[in-house]
Amino acid sequence: MQLSREYSTGKRLLELIGNLRELHQTVVDGKNSTELCPVGWVTPISILPLAVYANGHNIMINCTEQNSDIQTYLAAISFQRGTTKLDPSKNFLPITKLSCSDRENCVLSAYEDLILNNLPEKNREPSTNSLKLLISEIVANIREHARVDDYWILAQYWNGMRTCEIAMCDAGIGYRESYRGTPYEVDTHMHAIKNALEGKSSKPPVQERGTGIPTIVRMFVEGYGGEVIVLSGDSLLYIHKKESVPYQMGLEWTGSFVGIRFKLKSKDIMYQYL
Secondary structure, eight states: OOBOOOOOHHHHHHHHHHHHHHHHHHHHTTOSEEEEOOBOOOOHHHHHHHHHHHHHTTOEEEEOOOOHHHHHHHHHTTTTTOBSSOOTTOSSOOOEEEETTOTTOHHHHHHHHHHHHTSOHHHHHHHHHHHHHHHHHHHHHIIIIIOOSEEEEEEEEETTTTEEEEEEEEOSSHHHHHTTTSTTOOSSHHHHHHHHHTTOOOSOGGGOOOOHHHHHHHIIIIISOOEEEEEEEEEEEEEETTEEEEEEEEEEEEEEEEEEEEEOOSSOOGGGOO
């Protein structure tokens, strides 16, 4: 596997799919380790799915990259096993495993604060509401549909590009299975992803919460000019500039993954989309 120095999200997604296929082949071959090298540029969307997939299949990813800065960064973000505790003195946001049973959201709130602390002061206050809404909606989706005990988060902010990237995933039942037995049951993972993005709920009407996921997708794609990636089962959907690009993975991802990449704004635009 490798991570190139590539700034095109579309090309990075093709790279991610290729890396996941290599991990899948490692499982098929009955091996317990694989190699990651060369490594040019690490982003949450490119690295978190690899860590979660490898952890779920008990595979060790050995990074043999000679660049000491890359090795230092991977160690700082706790690649690949992640952490359940946060050190506020660290400069980098780590891969963090959070418990669904933590209804007080203690660690999640601390992680949100660390994301915000990395943002420039002029962007911090207007970004607070949007970031917290984004994360709370994804977490609510995981807790209500995924049937898992925990989930994962990784975020990064690049000051030079004024760009933030947040990735969250779980190893639960996935979107298609969550719609089974409901009026929106579908045959394919891609149709299930589109159901979720259209706000079609798999919960009984008495539990209906509204259309949170469509709202945050619209907010970050239209309002922030961002990009959204949703992965479940054998399908990945890439949303940007009001266009959706589907990909077939060539393997089965257990659970769901959401990645969002966007540029910060100096004013709060959240209420335009509520």
